[in-house]
Amino acid sequence: MSAEATNPATPGPVTGPAARWRARIDLRRLGRAALLGPTARDRLPDAISHVVEAHRAHHPDADLEPLRRAYVLAESSHRGQMRKSGEPYITHPLAVTLILAELGAETTTLTASLLHDTVEDTEVTLDQVGEQFGAEVRYLVDGVTKLEKVDYGAAAEPETFRKMLVATGNDVRVMSIKLADRLHNMRTLGVMRPEKQERIAKVTRDVLIPLAERLGVQALKTELEDLVFAILHPEEYEHTRELIVENASRADDPLAEVADEMRTVLRDADIQAEVLIRPRHFVSVHRVARKRGRLRGADFGRLLVLVAEDADCYGVLGELHTCMTPVVSEFKDFIAVPKFNLYQSLHTAVARPDGQVVEVLIRTHQMHKVAEAGVVALGNPYAPSSDEPADGERADPTRPGWLSRLLDWQQAAPDPDTFWSTLREDLAQNREITVFRADGGTLGLPEGASCVDAAYAQYGEDAHACIGARVNGRLATLSTVLKDGDTVELLMGQDPASEPSREWLEHAHTPAARIAIQRWLAAHPATGEEGERPAESAPAPRPTTEALSTEGSSTARPAANVVVDQPDATVRLAGCCTPVPPDEITGFAVRGGAVTVHRVLCTAVARMKSTGRPEIAVHWGGTSECRVTLVAESFVRPHLLADLTEAMATEGAEIVSATVEPPAQQRVRHTYTVQLPDAADLPALMRAMRNVAGVYDVSRTQTQPGMS
Template structure:
């Protein structure tokens, strides 16, 4: 397949004019080719777009290319005169992003949106013009990935941009897929950025975008993004991991040979057919698992065996039994992601066995039908079911529903930290007494489960029964635990809960409840203070409230509610003498 590195070196024909403040249409005399009848009048493809068309024809043969060529012409003309940090024409970036998405097999609307994804942000082209030229579907996708204006939003711009992407992804997951491809290409070209920016950009990528790729199950993107960010954050460790893994993989085939020699007849004896392959692990995963100690890295540490079974779920379980009959299994190391799929719809059986040479060997078993989703996640569903899956499949992504449930309550200052916590790696699956499966991040507690079941359950919880035994709310949960949350009317969160709440929903709702309680207490204190002061002036506060005088005064002072005015008095924001003067008319 064509790679982005190749695309990044492409130079569009023609000398770019100097950029100016005028509209690109006025500057170039350019009229966007119209849709419908004018499609056939779209110009022939420029040489620069040839790599994209080659990928499109290889992955999606027979697809109409007219709209894609029109999108490229518009993007190239709008970005003409703009340069990347590398000195390459800017169009090489949206073109490269589109090639990534074409390699994934994304639909035409997504590819056109990828070509145009920076036009509204970086050129005078407006969203309204784009909508008129390319239609509502493309406009929604471009709007979803367009950053908010930094001058207008200030320090809140990054957090609110991510909130915007999350909300757009809730309506159409293709927005997030475009954003991931955009970030992947920026990571591939990160070497052209100043050194002080590389580490910060890579860190943000690993904390936010890589987890999003994993949550959508797009492991093809996730693995490369992880390794590129790793290289930028710690070049020496990345180089060491690369050398160690390459060295180990050179001996992979002879190292795995004896195990395969036992596995193949064991599977044949059970009537199971399929294909084994040696799957290298990505560098960052090896580095993290070994905690940087790569001395003596063996082929079994650098790669795993993948078995694609010809058959369904039942055949996968039969294959697991055959693997365990041929090679001694390690107790407690079987993970069944078929019966309990991961949060990103991933399905496979994982097991660890002892090879004939005494090495610990990881084996992954899945059916051929499961394989596309295991590699491409939501993209596989979109390709199979059409663009409607980009909306429909989000119902199966519990993590997205959970994120949407708390994001509106998180202020900008706390949103990114909460998002990082919510996207943290790890996957714990616990059961409620009714049999409902709830996915939580590693380290989650019974309190986190309570809030995962709903804010009301969380606020009223007082303890939990884990596998029938009474435990504290701070008890850390393990996969397979059956947990019943105990509640009590009139209960409420305490400041202490923030010490062991792990998930973003729990932390956001606890802070919100505590802030609401503090505001209520401040309002009550302010009202008492004003009541006592007005009593000395023979003014009845209760009557003033009943007649609407208190609300009128509150709004004159800029407070939407009377309680807000009382709280401002209690906290010293309002002066008591000034407030008395308004109530007494003095």
């Protein structure tokens, strides 16, 4: 896995976990110990003394025998292999294992870490690993073993990552080992050719660092960021290093002064707490410099307050906000609402009299451990619990929603290139939101996700039939971007021929949605390329009023069975409200002695009454045929017009005229004037129209009339 790694030449962070690790491990010393060969049976080799010491600090009762046996097998298997630096190869698995031990990994992870390159680089087989160390160690070693370039060619790297991610879905410890392996390789990348350094650094930036962030392993993530920064942006790295060195030489330290003030405040409040200065790593300083311009002393770090219990965190917050000057806009509560990567802390800031702002992190010791080590700090997530049924099933509490989604879409990626590019895009979306489903469930989606993404997250490829959505109870287009906490109800059509639209790709942010839509379009090139699927463009051919009209304007039509208290009057039903039995109606005289009949609730009635026009009493003489204008509002989909007209014909309605407006934002408005044999059939007709897939409302026309 790491035979290419060589001498450390790339500068790393001045402070932080990297400095501690480098102080703890002397690769040359480990190399000399390894050259001495295996030690007597049952005696711990000197070469793993650093690993044992770090492991016991987190797990004082751990059984060290598996580590001894794993080291003996790894050392004997790698004996004679050298790194490009000239060191014995065994120094690499030892360094990787020490990184994990410092983070608090349990014994099984460390055992697999010592053996992680044996199957790939030596004659040891997976079966042998399984026989000697058990199924879990075998699984972890298999998960991080590369696929051969001889078999996969250029696809070896993406397919290796695909394999590794699938293994991570069953056991996140696979990715823990991979991250530690990449960190040590990045530390020792200096003698590689510049072009190879750049290629490895870019993969680290695009894939490994986002994975470290999502798994919450901040200690690895921050050092990887700095190492990548040094390789890909050497001039900016050097400038940042100079800023850090210059700040360290200053006599005054605003962070130390505020830390002392905080200690006094908390001591007076009888709150037991540690207040530590937490220097920013290189990339963090660089980001702050780009954001704020000139840096001041408080910008080079943050204060970390560690307490025993969750309640103490809020106690600290209250004291700081009471006794110091808080910057309220900087407050964030990641304890009540943890980040998707397990991170918990209170974030706040206080202002000094000179205007400098000091950022403060408040967390418990356990939260701090998880913030640094993420899933590694959880130990063995598969250890049996007395609360779990002994049914052989292993529930993984460390498999977050983003990982489940990733595993779902990777199966549909048609080729390694698509998988590789889509993986990088997916991992670039760091923030996750929670959306509530109408049925009571939840969906975890990346920030910026739309209703299209929600549809494919909930229904998979059945989302091709989605015709619209309601967000927080209101109708919304599929392009609507969802926010954290939204409730979304997806409206699904029943037409088996439902198709996705190419335009949906513009609103799809998740790989699951994009890949599903692209697969359908690739399988239906005629529809996809010609744009005939009109879910967000044009519907099926749109008839106009002229095309379907048979009797002209509905306002001039004679009324059926309307009795008027005015002899010999000509009666017309108003086109603005198209009254039909049993509507309450009223009449108004118009030129030529005619009487126009309106629904009582028509807006024109109120306007005419306000001008003093007298009403004429009218009433229905009996139910019989009637003419009415209806407006159907719907989401755009193929065959909608045909389905609507068929539903209307089934109810016995004769379409006199119809108008279909151009679609806007995935919606379309149809206006139909229909003749019914009996006015009592109107409610049934409107129900039949609403039942057509894609139709979300049918109403009587409310057209504003001109002169009645």
